Amino acid sequence: MGKIIVVTSGKGGVGKTTTSAAFATGLALRGFQTVVIDFDVGLRNLDLIMGCERRVVYDFVNVINGEGNLNQALIKDKRVDSLYILPASQTRDKEALSIKGVARVLEALKKRFEYIICDSPAGIEHGAIMAMYFADEAIITTNPEVSSVRDSDRIIGMLSSKTRRAAQNLQPVKEHLLVTRYITKRVSRGDMLSVDDIQEILAIPLLGVIPESPSVLQASNSGIPVTLDEKSNAGQAYLDAVARFLGEEPTSKKSGFLNRLFGK
Amino acid sequence: MGIFSYFQHSKRTASVAKERLQIIVTHERHLRNSPKLSYLPLLQQELLEVVRKYVSVREEHIKVNIEKTGDYEILEVNVTLPDREEHIKA
Numbered sequence: 001m002g003k004i005i006v007v008t009s010g011k012g013g014v015g016k017t018t019t020s021a022a023f024a025t026g027l028a029l030r031g032f033q034t035v036v037i038d039f040d041v042g043l044r045n046l047d048l049i050m051g052c053e054r055r056v057v058y059d060f061v062n063v064i065n066g067e068g069n070l071n072q073a074l075i076k077d078k079r080v081d082s083l084y085i086l087p088a089s090q091t092r093d094k095e096a097l098s099i100k101g102v103a104r105v106l107e108a109l110k111k112r113f114e115y116i117i118c119d120s121p122a123g124i125e126h127g128a129i130m131a132m133y134f135a136d137e138a139i140i141t142t143n144p145e146v147s148s149v150r151d152s153d154r155i156i157g158m159l160s161s162k163t164r165r166a167a168q169n170l171q172p173v174k175e176h177l178l179v180t181r182y183i184t185k186r187v188s189r190g191d192m193l194s195v196d197d198i199q200e201i202l203a204i205p206l207l208g209v210i211p212e213s214p215s216v217l218q219a220s221n222s223g224i225p226v227t228l229d230e231k232s233n234a235g236q237a238y239l240d241a242v243a244r245f246l247g248e249e250p251t252s253k254k255s256g257f258l259n260r261l262f263g264k
Numbered sequence: 265m266g267i268f269s270y271f272q273h274s275k276r277t278a279s280v281a282k283e284r285l286q287i288i289v290t291h292e293r294h295l296r297n298s299p300k301l302s303y304l305p306l307l308q309q310e311l312l313e314v315v316r317k318y319v320s321v322r323e324e325h326i327k328v329n330i331e332k333t334g335d336y337e338i339l340e341v342n343v344t345l346p347d348r349e350e351h352i353k354a
Binding site for chain 2: 145146149150153154157161187189190191192193194197200201
């Protein structure tokens with residue numbers, strides 16, 4: 001049975017969709033059957049980041065409403081074998097995601113995929129709650145910036161109160177901190193929050209640190225998940241995060257991703 | 265002293281950010297973890313009615329708050345009385 005992972009943040013523009021695309025691609029590159037779902041109904045964008053925007057016929061809401069079946073809506077990635085995308089509807093609003101409908105689709109996906117990545121919309125309203133509700137694990141995407149850290153804390157609170165695991169008194173959603181848009185130089189100058197600062201405030205385990213990198217914009221310009229760009233340091237950092245997620249000590253030496261980050 | 269002096273780093277802004285975040289995040293966690301306070305507005309309203317039997321006060325002069333300290337909670341009621349005697353009803 002597949003594992004459901006929500007990529008969430010509260011604040012918009014911190015890199016949820018970039019992370020969802022990069023992380024899902026990273027898992028699929030490891031051979032896992034992976035699907036990434038866009039929960040941002042009305043503001044669909046995962047399709048653009050994944051480069052499959054012209055292949056969208058049926059979407060998540062169509063499947064929930066029975067207007068199309070799951071096989072019609074799932075888009076198979078052309079680059080990575082075991083990777084699929086379930087796009088959001090562009091013409092509906094977030095209320096179209098009913099809890100029963102989402103449950104039904106996720107149950108079906110769990111039988112077929114090992115990892116189900118849910119790309120959450122920004123905010124703390126219905127769409128964001130639907131994205132996190134059935135999650136087993138959560139990647140909390142945070143920028144080294146006060147508003148992002150505060151919103152992440154708010155989201156962490158919601159993960160422990162507004163999810164199925166909370167409602168049914170199950171083991172809590174496993175949380176992972178992913179710091180994105182990190183600029184080591186500014187941190188050492190003292191004008192950007194450090195990973196340690198952020199981790200101290202949010203008090204959840206660190207999954208990875210993604211450096212600010214021009215390759216992220218270049219990747220999204222071209223519709224290629226950044227993990228497919230072998231030269232990108234951000235892509236490498238995402239692959240390290242995937243390795244950590246899978247319980248490995250990433251790359252060469254100890255704390256490989258930090259070494260890479262600090263250019264050691 | 266122009267406004268630009270605000271940006272002269274007597275203290276590095278990252279540590280300012282950290283301090284501010286620690287304070288606000290702690291405060292907001294505390295609010296989240298407080299017991300359901302849905303009865304507070306009604307309690308405030310009824311207290312106001314009782315106080316008004318004796319003293320003329322406006323709604324904003326009564327503040328009702330619950331503070332959680334360790335294992336126990338404190339119900340705090342603050343009534344600001346008007347300073348002039350004539351407000352006291354016969």
